[in-house]
Amino acid sequence: MKNHAALITGASGGIGLEIAKLLALDHSHLVLADIRQEALENACSSIRSLAPDCEIIPLVLDLAQTGAAEQVFSHPSLQELEIGTLVNNAGFGTFGLFQETNWEKESRMLQLHVLTLTHLTKLVLPGMIARKQGRILNVASVAGFQPSPLMAVYNASKAYVLSFSEALANEVKGTGVSVTVLCPGLTPTGFQARVGVGKPEMTANKWISSSADFVARKAIADLKKGKTVSIPGRINYLLANAHRFLPRNTVTAMVRKVQEKNRSFLKKGP
Numbered sequence: 001m002k003n004h005a006a007l008i009t010g011a012s013g014g015i016g017l018e019i020a021k022l023l024a025l026d027h028s029h030l031v032l033a034d035i036r037q038e039a040l041e042n043a044c045s046s047i048r049s050l051a052p053d054c055e056i057i058p059l060v061l062d063l064a065q066t067g068a069a070e071q072v073f074s075h076p077s078l079q080e081l082e083i084g085t086l087v088n089n090a091g092f093g094t095f096g097l098f099q100e101t102n103w104e105k106e107s108r109m110l111q112l113h114v115l116t117l118t119h120l121t122k123l124v125l126p127g128m129i130a131r132k133q134g135r136i137l138n139v140a141s142v143a144g145f146q147p148s149p150l151m152a153v154y155n156a157s158k159a160y161v162l163s164f165s166e167a168l169a170n171e172v173k174g175t176g177v178s179v180t181v182l183c184p185g186l187t188p189t190g191f192q193a194r195v196g197v198g199k200p201e202m203t204a205n206k207w208i209s210s211s212a213d214f215v216a217r218k219a220i221a222d223l224k225k226g227k228t229v230s231i232p233g234r235i236n237y238l239l240a241n242a243h244r245f246l247p248r249n250t251v252t253a254m255v256r257k258v259q260e261k262n263r264s265f266l267k268k269g270p
């Protein structure tokens with residue numbers, strides 16, 4: 001596929017890097033956008049060793065800034081390329097009571113999860129529709145299926161990604177383009193350290209956590225099938241659907257109990 005590129009955000013580590021490794025096998029070019037140069041260079045080297053024929057274009061930029069999507073899309077190194085696959089993966093979480101959390105961090109998260117993801121999709125989609133070919137993978141979370149006290153803004157932002165992607169998947173039916181929304185559960189990556197929760201024994205528990213490699217394989221399999229909602233792991237599938245059978249305020253209260261446990265752990269330390 002000459003000049004057929006996959007554009008992946010947040011590809012330096014975790015789920016994004018595993019997705020990039022798999023997409024490198026199917027695309028002539030990978031465009032990887034992430035915030036830290038050194039981490040991105042390391043990611044490029046590890047992908048190159050797996051897929052030497054794939055040309056990798058690293059873009060170092062802060063995707064939580066206004067205008068970031070336009071900056072990526074209009075980058076000179078992308079002008080000769082057709083974006084065949086777009087993966088909106090970059091993201092991070094915040095934890096704590098909304099009245100106490102840091103607004104700067106939260107507003108950057110909203111910019112990244114909501115505005116950059118939506119704008120990048122808007123910029124890439126018309127070309128895909130004109131070529132009658134393309135795949136979009138938006139990374140939400142099982143968190144998108146229910147509200148979470150102590151992670152109110154994170155869960156709400158992932159509910160946006162889920163709702164937006166499901167609606168868009170319906171709109172593009174029959175155009176040759178598909179939209180898939182990936183909803184992982186607990187996956188040990190850099191995410192836990194950044195958000196400040198995730199006990200080592202919890203992330204190591206094979207019943208509730210999946211590896212980033214497993215999540216990426218499920219995502220790419222579902223992306224290729226054109227499936228709309230992709231949930232890796234049976235427990236996560238149950239978690240994502242259990243709320244349907246309970247009153248909404250009961251679900252919110254149950255999630256609060258789990259998060260209060262995380263908070264008491266944070267206060268005590270590991």
Ligand SMILES: NC(=O)c1ccc[n+]([C@@H]2O[C@H](COP(=O)([O-])OP(=O)(O)OC[C@H]3O[C@@H](n4cnc5c(N)ncnc54)[C@H](OP(=O)(O)O)[C@@H]3O)[C@@H](O)[C@H]2O)c1
Nearest residue numbers: 010012014015035062063064090091141186187189190191
């Ligand atoms: N891990 C989980 O349990 C889990 C569960 C459900 C959903 N998710 C979602 O999965 C996606 C990938 O997360 P992950 O678990 O793979 O975490 P990760 O290992 O921290 O990877 C996220 C990547 O995005 C980058 N990034 C963060 N902010 C950015 C910005 N402003 N501009 C450019 N790049 C930025 C990170 O860079 P830095 O390392 O420099 O921050 C990192 O390389 C996220 O959307 C997350 O919400 C994760």
